[in-house]
Amino acid sequence: MSGDDETAATPRLPASRLIAPGLYLVATPIGNLGDITLRALDVLKQADRIACEDTRQTQKLLNHFEISTPTVSCHEHNERQRTVELMELLKTGGRVALVSDAGMPGISDPGGWLAAEAIAAGVPVIPIPGANAALTALVASGLPLGEFLFLGFLPEKAGARRSRLEALAAEIGEAARTLIFYEAPHRILETLADLEAVWGPELRVVVARELTKIHEEFLRGTAAEIRRELAGRDRVRGEIVLLVEARPLKEADAEAGTPLRIADRVVRLQTEVGIDEKEALKRLARELGQSKSEVYRELQRERARRK
Ligand code: SAM
Numbered sequence: 001m002s003g004d005d006e007t008a009a010t011p012r013l014p015a016s017r018l019i020a021p022g023l024y025l026v027a028t029p030i031g032n033l034g035d036i037t038l039r040a041l042d043v044l045k046q047a048d049r050i051a052c053e054d055t056r057q058t059q060k061l062l063n064h065f066e067i068s069t070p071t072v073s074c075h076e077h078n079e080r081q082r083t084v085e086l087m088e089l090l091k092t093g094g095r096v097a098l099v100s101d102a103g104m105p106g107i108s109d110p111g112g113w114l115a116a117e118a119i120a121a122g123v124p125v126i127p128i129p130g131a132n133a134a135l136t137a138l139v140a141s142g143l144p145l146g147e148f149l150f151l152g153f154l155p156e157k158a159g160a161r162r163s164r165l166e167a168l169a170a171e172i173g174e175a176a177r178t179l180i181f182y183e184a185p186h187r188i189l190e191t192l193a194d195l196e197a198v199w200g201p202e203l204r205v206v207v208a209r210e211l212t213k214i215h216e217e218f219l220r221g222t223a224a225e226i227r228r229e230l231a232g233r234d235r236v237r238g239e240i241v242l243l244v245e246a247r248p249l250k251e252a253d254a255e256a257g258t259p260l261r262i263a264d265r266v267v268r269l270q271t272e273v274g275i276d277e278k279e280a281l282k283r284l285a286r287e288l289g290q291s292k293s294e295v296y297r298e299l300q301r302e303r304a305r306r307k
Contacts, residue, residue, distance in 0.1 A: 019046045020126075021093040023086075023118040025111060027130025030102045030239075032212035033064055035131045041065055043128055047097035051086055053110055057101045074098065076110050083114045090123045097128075104132045108152045108182055134180045137208035137241035142220055144245065147177040154181055154191060158294050161191065165198045172246050179244040185209075185236040192227040193288035195244060197262060197298060199223070204245040210238040231289060262299045 024043045029035040044050060044067050051074035052058035058071055074082045086096050098105050098114060105111030118125050134150050151168075155161045168179065183191055188207065195203055201224035209217045215238065219226050230236050262284065269280035285295045 019043055019095055020124065021090075021095050022124030022126050023090055023115065024095070024097045024126050024128055025105050025115060026097045026099050026128040027104045027132065028058075028061060028099050028102060030131045030133050030136065030212055031210065031216075033061070035212055036061075036065065037128065037130045039128050040130055041067070043095075043097050044069060044099075047095045048089065049086075049094070049096055051082065051096055051098045051114070053100040053105075058099055061099075069097070074110060074114065079110045079113045083117050086114060087117055087121060087123075090118055091121060102131070102133075104130070107132060107134070107150075131212065133182065133208075133211055133239070133241050136211050137206070137243060138178065138180055140218060141178070141206040141208065141243045143178045143204065143206060143243055144176065145178070147175065148180060149177055150180045152182055154183065156187070158190065158194075158290070159297070162194050162197070162298065165194050168246065169198050169249055172248055174248055176245070176247040179246045181242045181244070183240045183242045185238060185240055188236055188240055188242065189227060189231055189289040191242065192223050192230070193290055196223040196227065197288070199244075199246065199249065206243040208241040208243065211241065213238075227289070261302050262295060263302045266299065 019042065024047065026040050026043055027037070028040065044062065044065070047069050050058060050062070050069050050071045052071050053073075053075050055071045055073050062069070062071070072082065072086075074086070090096055098111050100106075100109035100111060103109070106115060115125050138145065138148060155164055181191075192205065195205065201222055203223040205221070205223050205226055207217075207219040207226055207230070209215070209219070219229060221229070265284055266277055266280045269275060269283060270277060273280075273283075275283070281292055281295050281299065285292045288295065
């Protein structure tokens with residue numbers, strides 16, 4: 001690291017001097033306020049305006065650091081309209097700091113549109129790096145770091161989510177890589193069950209919960225182990241990054257050495273436990289934390305694929 005002013009994108013200026021005009025994309029903490037950077041504080045103090053995903057959320061941060069810069073909302077529902085107004089200010093030499101509720105603006109958050117418009121208009125766009133949930137989780141996951149794919153949130157609907165994961169598994173091809181998702185606590189069990197159904201129970205996953213906060217937690221293990229651990233809790237709470245060591249399907253199949261598909265598991269239950277298909281589906285649904293109809297639909301899909 002260099003403290004040399006000549007190498008810095010934004011030279012360190014005395015607090016009394018204004019930062020250069022332009023759009024500043026400012027990362028804010030993802031939980032622990034100690035993760036704000038000195039440059040972020042300088043920019044937030046000296047900007048003409050702070051464009052926020054949620055002004056109330058950002059106000060808490062500003063109050064904590066005794067910053068009184070005026071704020072304006074800029075969220076997914078008004079980003080385009082707000083961009084027109086902010087561009088007026090930026091084109092006349094204004095200084096705008098853009099922040100989201102947490103982490104890097106633009107990463108599964110608003111911000112990309114305003115940044116693109118500013119670049120197109122020749123306005124300087126200056127990133128102020130800092131906390132980001134995906135990378136924070138990745139570096140401490142223990143999963144391979146060489147190649148990773150950040151995928152944001154999976155679709156909320158069960159069918160669309162499963163299709164997305166199947167498409168991803170097909171796209172992985174020969175290259176193993178770490179996949180990074182953002183996931184809501186009330187969907188994590190279903191998503192782990194989907195991952196298991198697509199890649200098999202031996203898939204290595206990491207659930208990174210409440211990063212940088214008091215109850216920060218990393219759960220590392222197979223999809224089946226982590227799902228069992230979380231299913232045993234009263235309720236899964238907090239913010240979650242889900243990481244997956246995605247490997248080519250054939251490799252995952254061979255390593256697991258067990259049947260991966262619903263169809264195989266149904267047959268296994270029928271023969272080993274001596275129950276009929278309907279009962280086997282019921283049990284599997286319970287085990288996977290899914291509804292019977294979802295498991296049945298998956299069985300039908302697999303049978304169609306095997307024809
Ligand atoms: N822009 C943010 C960033 O740079 O990380 C992400 C915003 S996205 C709307 C919010 C999601 O990020 C959460 O639902 C969760 O999946 C993840 N996330 C944010 N803060 C987190 C934290 N402290 N611990 C774990 N996951 C977090």
